[in-house]
Amino acid sequence: MxxxxxxxxxxxxxxxxxxxxxxxxxxxxxxxxxxxxxxxxxxxxxxxxxxxxxxxxxxxxxxxxxxxxxxGTTAGVAILDTGSDSIKGVVRFVQEAEDVCIIDGTVDGLNAGKHQLSVHECGDTSQGCASVGDFFNPKKSNGRIYGDLGFVKAEKDGRSAFRFDDSVIKLSDIIGRALVISEATTGKRLACGIIARSAxxxxxxxxxxxxxxxxxxxxxxxxxxxxxx
Missing domain, CATH: 3.30.70.100 (Alpha-Beta Plaits)
Incomplete structure (x- = not known):
């Protein structure tokens, strides 16, 4: 890492x-x-x-x-404040190198277990997390979906604290789009926020x-x- x-x-x-x-x-x-x-x-x-x-x-x-x-060369942050009133979080992005984006976050109010983290097409939260579009996937590859960041785990206290490297996404591509955390089994969108540049x-x-x-x-x-x- x-x-x-x-x-x-x-x-x-x-x-x-x-x-x-x-x-x-x-x-x-x-x-x-x-x-x-x-x-x-x-x-x-x-x-x-x-x-x-x-x-x-x-x-x-x-x-x-x-x-x-x-x-890092550029930094961004998503405040997960749309969706469930009980779920709040802050997720930070750092473009450490051309092929390394560090994703560091804390989300509270989740059920214990795995949850999916993903970047979606747009930052339109006018209808909550339902209006942010599908997974952001500009390259249309047959492998991993571009915006699929994988799974994070919440502990019994409802908190998920995570940090991992992603070699696919570029921060410059996802500024202004939405970050969503969803139920792992059903895909239900629990909370979301717009990714913005940060200090x-x-x-x-x-x-x-x-x-x-x-x-x-x-x-x-x-x-x-x-x-x-």
Whole structure:
């Protein structure tokens, strides 16, 4: 699996905070390297782990933390906020290389078990997830359908946290289209959201969210549109 850098904003006030964060990240399997900057309140982690797992590790220190950006040539994000009221999620895309798109996400409110993740033809959610079209499949190949990203697993608590490399899709092809999570057995569309461009690594200096004017430290931790600014 391809490693990538993820930038987190972490609420740190002194060198003691830095030591606490460093201790939490040291020797964690899947983390290759990290850098802590007290002046900017940022922690950059190079890892193969899902962003949510690293975020949980940072928050275990008692410090507030949020994802600021992911490395790669281009980045995108889909907020799964259409469909079932009980299912919410954030899925990030990073074009790490020409043939590697990293897909990193967290979805809450699912039944335990497998669920299908897929990119659909358009970003029209005027009729919910029913109006986003079929699987996006521009190449019409006899092999894998282009927009079929495979399956992700939800645990008993209803959360699916995942990270994987995809060698088929290109982020530039799917911006403006819809990402859908569906039941694995029936194909019923559970939740969806439009894939939009987002901040890459070191491209997001904001500490106040434009949508509601509150600081990032007052935002909710659960996956929602303000969990990654």
């Amino acid at each position: 391809t490693s990538t850098k993820i930038e987190f904003a972490v609420q740190m006030t002194c060198e003691s905070c830095v030591k606490t964060v460093r201790k939490a990240l040291e020797n964690v399997p899947g983390i290759q390297n990290f850098d802590i900057n007290l002046t900017t309140g940022s922690v950059t982690v190079e890892s193969t782990l899902p962003a949510q797992e690293i975020l949980k590790t940072l928050q275990s220190t008692g410090k507030k933390a949020v994802v600021r950006g992911l490395g 890459g690594l070191f491209q997001n200096p904001k500490t106040i969210c434009a949508c509601d004017g509150v600081t990032i430290w007052n935002e909710k931790v659960a996956p929602n549109p303000t969990s990654s600014l």
